[in-house]
Amino acid sequence: MTQTPVLGVAVIGAGYWGPNLARNFAASPDWNLVAICDLDEARARSLAGRVGGVDVVGSVDELLTRPDVDAVAIATPARTHYPLAMEALRAGKHVVVEKPIADSVAAAQEMVDEASSRGLVLMTDHxxxxxxxxxxxxxxxxxxxxxxxxxxDSVRINLGLVQPDVDVFWDLAPHDLSILDFVLPGGLAVESVAAHGADPIGAGKACVGHLVLPLAGGALASVHVNWLSPTKVRTITIGGSRKTLIWDDLNPIQRLTVFDRGVSLENASAEMLGRAEQSAAKVSYRLGDTWSPALPEREALGAMVAELAAAIREKRAPLTDGEAGLRVLSVLERASGVLEGSKA
Structure with a gap:
């Protein structure tokens, strides 16, 4: 039996998210973590020591010349994602980049096109x-x-740090938007974005906000984000014509609950009834069982790095590819445009 070769990876950025990526790459049987790259050499050396004493490289240019690096993981500020990713792709390296994929749709589109033209994997770390x-x-x-x-209905609120460079939409909403893009058939194929933001504390940026996204078939998605709430809430409710589920990410015992409950109009098919009869139809309520699916215990980043390796070996797009990052970024950019327009 032929053994699958281990892939070499380097992590660029040893700040907040880089250590999590490095730890999971180091623990993965698919990967050989070969180097950490950061402008702060002391910080890079500290991280390298915690993940097996891997090499520390101070220059991205030097890193990308190494033949033992098949892929790079970029965990740096959003404004640097585009230049770093493009340099890595042009050097023939596969790339996984922390969310958001870039700081503009135009930059993200160039990254997607560059990876496609070179037959390389570009993955967004959703x-x-x-x-x-x-x-x-x-x-x-x-x-x-x-x-x-x-x-x-998605709610992500907490008493969080007011970020110096982004508003609450760019800080919190990418999580919820990436989830919706992943679970909804066809992804985040939205034609319009409504955004409402408020800055009641005078921070100079929206600290509380709502996004409203019309979905296919007349459905509606709403995303509520807030830095000012004294309580922390992480929930998503998805209502269907048959059943409804609630995800409570802060409930360690029962994260997912499925309700066999709903509302229907009795005998109110548009094909069978006229407008007046349809309006007068009786509403019926379905009250069925509630159940909670059993979920395995595993770290999400471990699954992410495994998916990256599989996509490279199988020469396919990963589950959260560059296009997924582009769709999420498109909603954020359109929301910013709406907010700027409302100030004019």
Missing amino acids: TFCYTPAVVKIRELITSGELGDILFV
């Missing part, structure tokens, strides 16, 4: 998409268990 709960949500929707999607 970590939540690799959690057991979100994978199960995708399965339930794909199998038709929920029926047609009618609405999505």
